[in-house]
Amino acid sequence: MHLARFPRLHFAHLDTPLEPLTRLSKQLGGPNLWIKRDDCTGLAGGGNKTRKLEFLMADAVAQGADTIITQGATQSNHARQTAAIAAKMGMACHVLLEDRTGAKDVDYNYNGNVMLDQLFGAPLSKYPAGTDMNAAMIGLADELRAAGKVPYMIPGGGSNPVGALGYVNCALELLNQANRISLCIDRVVHATGSAGTQAGLVTGFAGSNSLIPVLGVGVRAPREVQEANVFKLASETCELLGIPGAVKRDQVVANCDYIGEGYGFPAESTLEAIELLARTEGILLDPVYSGKGFAGLVDLVRRGHFRDGENIVFVHTGGSQALFGYRQAFNLPAYD
Numbered sequence: 001m002h003l004a005r006f007p008r009l010h011f012a013h014l015d016t017p018l019e020p021l022t023r024l025s026k027q028l029g030g031p032n033l034w035i036k037r038d039d040c041t042g043l044a045g046g047g048n049k050t051r052k053l054e055f056l057m058a059d060a061v062a063q064g065a066d067t068i069i070t071q072g073a074t075q076s077n078h079a080r081q082t083a084a085i086a087a088k089m090g091m092a093c094h095v096l097l098e099d100r101t102g103a104k105d106v107d108y109n110y111n112g113n114v115m116l117d118q119l120f121g122a123p124l125s126k127y128p129a130g131t132d133m134n135a136a137m138i139g140l141a142d143e144l145r146a147a148g149k150v151p152y153m154i155p156g157g158g159s160n161p162v163g164a165l166g167y168v169n170c171a172l173e174l175l176n177q178a179n180r181i182s183l184c185i186d187r188v189v190h191a192t193g194s195a196g197t198q199a200g201l202v203t204g205f206a207g208s209n210s211l212i213p214v215l216g217v218g219v220r221a222p223r224e225v226q227e228a229n230v231f232k233l234a235s236e237t238c239e240l241l242g243i244p245g246a247v248k249r250d251q252v253v254a255n256c257d258y259i260g261e262g263y264g265f266p267a268e269s270t271l272e273a274i275e276l277l278a279r280t281e282g283i284l285l286d287p288v289y290s291g292k293g294f295a296g297l298v299d300l301v302r303r304g305h306f307r308d309g310e311n312i313v314f315v316h317t318g319g320s321q322a323l324f325g326y327r328q329a330f331n332l333p334a335y336d
């Protein structure tokens, strides 16, 4: 794999730090927990979409685009990061938001990521849950072309083979960091949604023959569907890299037991995980993705799923900006 063969813009703050979770590991017992701080990628508050956008925006430039179209849920972190980089590059960015939760509260609909999308100047439009969002993007692209624009469509979560290259890059970066400090990684754990993060990581670990196992903790789809989505995208990413078949089906593993009621609804365990990491390590997770991913990790540690002394790296994919859209989900005390 040679990532420099692909067009890329360099705007992420890399390498992101790899830090031990010392207090939390001591409190939970069992494995040594580490955190890869992809919440600190620098763009608009950071998050995992920034690595994908380095490759996607370079592709947009290569295709002569002047306008970006993308889509996501109301509190999409992907939309925020895309709106920010489009602003920096002097491009318009149309954001199509799917109302997946139907929540009526003002914070959810106007605070958090939505407020930031608007600060970055992105025009927003809202669609009911279940809308074919790709068809909606294609419709808007046709309108923009008729008006003389050159639109570039980025799929939800930036998850296509070009975007997944960002997480191939993360796998190589993490491997180098671990080698430098002689940290033998036994497993990587992270939240998995639109699949680009996990597809990129497994491709990077397979393509480098390091074969570090990855566990994706699902936030939306059932396990079979999630694993199939990740494997399909990983296979396409391998093709793009010229290493077809490098990822085997059994290297794609998801655990979807921590979703709770559904996408965008924090479960009790999500809120507990967010409080736990905040109060032991001073690190913010989010209610839609990283909080569920971390809840999965904490529960597996408590159940003795990992051996004592194993080194587990949680990839923190960001999202804390969404906390402000979910104030009412937390049982925070009144004060005076």
Ligand SMILES: *Cc1c(COP(=O)(O)O)cnc(C)c1O
Pocket: 047, 048, 049, 077, 078, 157, 159, 191, 192, 193, 194, 195, 196, 197, 198, 286, 289, 290, 317, 318, 319, 320
């Ligand atoms: C998008 C997102 C994820 C999931 O990444 P995918 O590549 O879509 O699977 C995880 N965490 C956060 C905070 C995200 O915004």
